[in-house]
Amino acid sequence: MSGRFITLEGGEGVGKSTQARRLAEALRAQGHEVVETREPGGSPGAEAIRALLLEGGADRWGPGAEALLFAAARADHVEKTIRPALAAGKWVVCDRFLDSSLAYQGGADGLGQEAIRALHNVGSNGFLPDRTLLLTLPADQAAVRAAKRDGDGADRIGARDAAYHARVAQAFRALAEADPGRFRIVDASGDAESVTARLLAALA
Ligand SMILES: Nc1ncnc2c1ncn2[C@@H]1O[C@H](COP(=O)(O)OP(=O)(O)OP(=O)(O)O)[C@@H](O)[C@H]1O
Numbered sequence: 001m002s003g004r005f006i007t008l009e010g011g012e013g014v015g016k017s018t019q020a021r022r023l024a025e026a027l028r029a030q031g032h033e034v035v036e037t038r039e040p041g042g043s044p045g046a047e048a049i050r051a052l053l054l055e056g057g058a059d060r061w062g063p064g065a066e067a068l069l070f071a072a073a074r075a076d077h078v079e080k081t082i083r084p085a086l087a088a089g090k091w092v093v094c095d096r097f098l099d100s101s102l103a104y105q106g107g108a109d110g111l112g113q114e115a116i117r118a119l120h121n122v123g124s125n126g127f128l129p130d131r132t133l134l135l136t137l138p139a140d141q142a143a144v145r146a147a148k149r150d151g152d153g154a155d156r157i158g159a160r161d162a163a164y165h166a167r168v169a170q171a172f173r174a175l176a177e178a179d180p181g182r183f184r185i186v187d188a189s190g191d192a193e194s195v196t197a198r199l200l201a202a203l204a
């Protein structure tokens with residue numbers, strides 16, 4: 001039997017990593033074998049590309065090079081980690097996936113959805129999640145959570161200005177509204193336990 005591929009999406013600081021851990025634990029408690037993974041990263045090659053993408057100066061890469069690097073990392077992650085886990089009947093919970101490229105590089109950077117989907121077709125044969133949970137939180141609350149975690153140490157992309165992150169949030173919402181079959185929009189406010197309960201309800 002093949003497993004299920006679930007992705008968590010949303011802007012900086014909304015609680016994706018926290019909820020990926022909690023959701024994986026809850027699914028294990030239901031008896032599933034669960035692989036927790038993340039993007040960029042999730043395989044040795046993709047983790048090496050993560051360091052290239054997230055470290056260094058703001059102008060280290062232009063939008064096109066960045067989109068290609070995310071797609072290359074994703075191709076390796078899908079081939080080496082995600083597909084083998086699903087084929088073994090495991091569930092995969094992934095912190096960010098293609099929709100982050102569509103929202104950040106396609107939306108906020110202006111490359112467009114078509115270009116990002118074309119890269120994904122080349123790298124990963126257009127592979128999509130079974131379910132995508134979009135966590136939403138007002139920008140001021142997300143910024144407080146991210147600042148509490150990062151102080152002044154946000155990564156190359158997280159450190160971009162508020163207007164950039166507003167475009168990301170708008171692009172995520174448009175993606176979810178355009179594909180209600182795959183997406184569920186989940187309120188990320190309140191304590192972590194309440195958010196996990198909402199995610200489990202959205203999955204059921
Ligand atoms: N429900 C919550 N209430 C309060 N704080 C939270 C909640 N969920 C997560 N946090 C805290 O907010 C910070 C950001 O959470 P987390 O790292 O999970 O977000 P993220 O969406 O993965 O962020 P990024 O995309 O920037 O990596 C962390 O310090 C985390 O402990």
Ligand SMILES: Cc1cn([C@H]2C[C@H](O)[C@@H](COP(=O)(O)O)O2)c(=O)[nH]c1=O
Nearest residue numbers: 039040070096097100101104105157158
């Ligand atoms: C997968 C993916 C990620 N990004 C950006 C979003 C964040 O700023 C970082 C990842 O950091 P996190 O703490 O692990 O969330 O990378 C992107 O711009 N495009 C993508 O495809």
